[in-house]
Amino acid sequence: MSDFFEIKDKQRVRREDAAKKLREIADQLERHNDLEFERNGISIKTRVPDEIDMKIEFEIEDGETEMEIELTW
Template identity: 50%
Template sequence: MDLVEIADTAEMSREEAARRLHTLADALARHNEVEFARGGARVKVRIPDVVQLKIEVEIGDDEGELEVELTW
């Protein structure tokens, strides 16, 4: 299978970012797949019952980063 990569970066309020994370978390909790839509195309990603969760925090003088990664 070919590698499919979807990357999306957008500036938004903290509250909107939380809403998007809640939507993703709800999809993971209820289904075994999540769906992404970009440019008129839809990609469904099947997520297995067991995943590895990595949370990384980087804090610098001028910026910070919180990265959440699921792998399987």
Template identity: 50%
Template sequence: MDLFEIDEKQRMSREAAADKLRALADSLSRHNSVEFQKAGKTLTVSVPDQVELAIEVELGDDNELEIELSW
């Protein structure tokens, strides 16, 4: 399978970002998968029952909160 990669940034309100995170979390808990679209292609990613969750916070000139799931 070819590499399917999405690396995008959008500026939005904190509430809109929370809505996106909520939708992602709902999809994970209800469907055990998430869907991504890019250039007219849709990829459904099945997520196993056990994952590794990493949370990273960087505070400085540019503040950052990273949430990563891996398996």
């Protein structure tokens, strides 16, 4: 049996609210060894090692801009 858990959440938010969420994630990474997410009564907490892989993609196509930030460990 494989371990698999996924939370996907896509919503339209104000720019300031997006920045607030990114700061919350950054604070967890900086101050703790864990990241914790909760959506619809489902909560997951995972340990984050001292070194992680980070990928940032920025794309503009057909008038739409997309930025993806991916952290893996």
